[in-house]
Amino acid sequence: MPSSAGPSIDTITEGGRVTQVGEGQDADESAPPVMTFGAPTTGEILAERYELVEHINNDSAGRLVWRGVDVVLRRPVAVVLRYPGGDSATEMLQAAVAASRVIHPNLVGVYDAIDEDERAYVVREWVDGQSLREMVADEPLDPARATAIGAAVASALAAVHATGMVHGNVHPGTVMISDDGRVVLADARTDGDDSQENDVRAVGGLLYFALTGHWPHTEAPLRGATAGHGRAGIADAVRDADGALAAPRQVRAGVPAYLDDLTMDLLDTEIAPPSSDVLSAELARLDVPAEDQFLENSGPLRFSAEAGEEPSPLAAAGGRKVAIGIAGLLAVALVGLLIGISTLGGDDKDPQTNPVAAPSSSAPAQADPPAAAVGPLRIEDVRIIDPDSTKRDELDDADKITDGDKDKGWRTDNYPNNKYGNLKRGMGVWLDLGAPHTVKSVQVTLSATGATAALYAGTTNPPSTSSGDKQVLRDFKTRIGQPFEEHDGTTMAFDGFNADQKYQYLFFWVTQLPAEDDGGFRLGVQEITVQGS
Structure with a gap:
């Protein structure tokens, strides 16, 4: 050379x-x-x-x-x-x-x-494509596109955080958008100077940048901070005389109020951020096809939920300003419905900005159906699958896998090697959600690191017998996400579900056991949770 x-x-x-x-x-x-x-x-x-x-x-x-x-x-x-x-x-x-x-x-x-x-x-x-920094160079993104990118990054962070690791390098230069529209996060670092909380707050920075074209300096305290150098030469955020950050809606028109509140909550160090999996679920809930018109590109977020509907995961996580924003939207929607006030801005010919009379009981419903809230799904039945055993003596305590207590769970016997003593192909946990559901993710908490496992979906409910267990192994062939091999964490997260498909039966299959400190090999499945709607 x-x-x-x-x-x-x-x-x-x-x-x-x-x-x-x-x-x-x-x-x-x-x-x-x-x-x-x-x-x-x-x-x-x-x-x-x-x-x-x-x-x-x-x-x-x-x-x-x-x-x-x-x-x-x-x-x-x-x-x-x-x-x-x-x-x-x-x-x-x-x-x-x-x-x-x-x-x-x-x-x-x-x-x-x-x-x-x-x-x-x-x-x-x-990756053939461009970074988010390049994409926003010409002009900020529309709210729907910004939400989709934020949802993808939050989903990636949820996978990283599930292993106990931190990405530590989330900014517009490390977010890539490929030519086919795929959003990918690159270049994690492990220098120990960052935290999962900062990763989550950085998603707020990405949303702010995508919506405004300015970087809000999430690496420094936001309240009372003075303007400095943005990352990689990105334009500084707009601030008032006291150094307070201007909200996206103050920088440009057309940013939905809820997305504005969510972004500012993530950047506000006085508000505890949600976990990355909760943020991922919330942004995924907002990331709907444009034809559904859930996000209005030219005005506030269209509120379509009923007053008694279950709150979103992010609101449940304690976002103060988000909760206030939702309550405000409810109030505006109710007042507008009853007394016919106009909404913000727009053409007088726009039916959404004209006074609205109180609906009669016989009038057909005009509003879009409420968006289904994403949250924990109830697991109606759970059992241990042991297709290669004749004794079937390891099937007890399956109910502890879904009892909400991670200190209790089901454990295999102790085996002389990690392949079940060469006696079995594996063991697993079969789940019945009671009815078909849209599933967003499954999280499995294990007792130790070093396990190899995968998640599958199927459509059958065989009997809890040796032949029934063999049928589960034959029938459940739809793999969800990527398998984990000798996983170095105690949490496995699977989120490769088809949004257009509903699922009722899931199968968590363990093919390799971790070593015990006192010799032998065994594994405990402490808890399985399913997020969906």
């Missing part, structure tokens, strides 16, 4: 715009660039497998981003190189290894992490 300095920054254009692979870790804009002695060259093959095709850019931490090809699997990859390797690259490599263990459709896949002392590099999924 030549010993010259790094190559000039080139770009690839497809369809008239830049194709990139994320912005990397956040770095102070005044930080010196990383020295790149012995920089790579086009055509070089790393680790006898990854051919470098073209230098794309340098990320904000000074690392080189290349488009490459995996010559073994013949697929495009992104190669992120750092000089030097060794101890200085430890955090980057550790973050890549941790990220590779979480498989989720909204996370960039990490394939390899290699340290060669003089340099280190991470090989990850190539």
